[in-house]
Amino acid sequence: MNIGLIGLGKMGYQLALNMLDNDMDFIAYNRTQHKLDKIHKEGVIVAYTLEELVSKLSKPRVLWLMIPAGDPVDTMLKKLSSLLSTDDIIIDGGNSNYKDTLRRYDMLKTKKIHYVDVGTSGGVEGARNGACMMIGGEKETYHYLEPIFKNLCVTDGYEYMGSSGSGHYVKMVHNGVEYAILQAIGEGFEILDASPYDLDLENVAKVWDNGSIIESFLMKLTHRALCKDPDLEKLEGIINASGEGLWTLQEALDLGIPTPTIADALFVRYRSHQTNTYSARLIAALRNEFGGHAVKEK
Numbered sequence: 001m002n003i004g005l006i007g008l009g010k011m012g013y014q015l016a017l018n019m020l021d022n023d024m025d026f027i028a029y030n031r032t033q034h035k036l037d038k039i040h041k042e043g044v045i046v047a048y049t050l051e052e053l054v055s056k057l058s059k060p061r062v063l064w065l066m067i068p069a070g071d072p073v074d075t076m077l078k079k080l081s082s083l084l085s086t087d088d089i090i091i092d093g094g095n096s097n098y099k100d101t102l103r104r105y106d107m108l109k110t111k112k113i114h115y116v117d118v119g120t121s122g123g124v125e126g127a128r129n130g131a132c133m134m135i136g137g138e139k140e141t142y143h144y145l146e147p148i149f150k151n152l153c154v155t156d157g158y159e160y161m162g163s164s165g166s167g168h169y170v171k172m173v174h175n176g177v178e179y180a181i182l183q184a185i186g187e188g189f190e191i192l193d194a195s196p197y198d199l200d201l202e203n204v205a206k207v208w209d210n211g212s213i214i215e216s217f218l219m220k221l222t223h224r225a226l227c228k229d230p231d232l233e234k235l236e237g238i239i240n241a242s243g244e245g246l247w248t249l250q251e252a253l254d255l256g257i258p259t260p261t262i263a264d265a266l267f268v269r270y271r272s273h274q275t276n277t278y279s280a281r282l283i284a285a286l287r288n289e290f291g292g293h294a295v296k297e298k
Contacts, residue, residue: 005019061088201230
């Protein structure tokens with residue numbers, strides 16, 4: 001099968017290079033031409049309009065969206081639904097709210113178009129070298145698409161979660177957990193920074209990332225961030241909340257499940273727009289490391 005990849009942002013561009021490395025049959029489309037020109041020079045086949053993209057795909061067509069959640073997805077689906085036909089497949093690989101996914105699934109089902117939600121984790125490095133994917137939708141459609149996921153993910157890094165919305169639901173909670181872990185790392189290093197000892201925090205992160213109980217990808221990125229800027233003096237401690245932490249907290253409230261750690265992490269992000277703490281600067285640096293998220297420098 002061939003794939004139409006729509007969206008060449010931070011994640012989409014790297015996913016396209018991942019597809020290229022795996023000799024996958026795909027065509028890339030992006031709203032702005034300069035990214036298409038750039039990736040075409042790297043060997044990727046591109047289309048400069050949606051109509052051109054759809055016309056070049058074999059049936060059943062597979063369209064993979066890597067675009068921002070919210071209105072951009074609805075706008076794109078409206079355009080695509082007029083170009084596609086029965087049994088074509090649309091994959092939403094972004095961080096959409098699972099409730100929006102359910103609504104979109106029902107809308108596309110009336111047009112006999114399959115809609116698959118793929119929560120994608122691993123940041124830009126994962127998109128480039130092997131991602132983690134949580135997949136929701138019709139099981140038959142998942143099995144049809146599984147070779148794609150196997151190519152793009154690390155070993156054991158993808159799985160079918162369940163019916164429509166489940167992939168984005170699991171990714172939503174994943175990101176809520178991420179908020180809490182980032183907050184714990186930031187707070188711990190703030191204590192170390194304020195301690196009576198003249199600690200080299202870069203070395204602390206290196207040691208913690210080699211054999212400790214909290215060894216992890218995020219600790220590796222902590223070490224990398226501190227290597228670049230040991231005192232984090234170049235950054236302002238402003239941490240943006242992209243939505244998933246709030247959605248996770250809202251879901252917890254709806255279910256009557258207390259999640260104080262995730263709630264506190266979310267509130268700290270809101271507070272970070274008012275203060276400039278060490279922990280906030282470290283979390284901002286970490287988000288830039290794993291996801292390429294923008295940071296505000298002094």
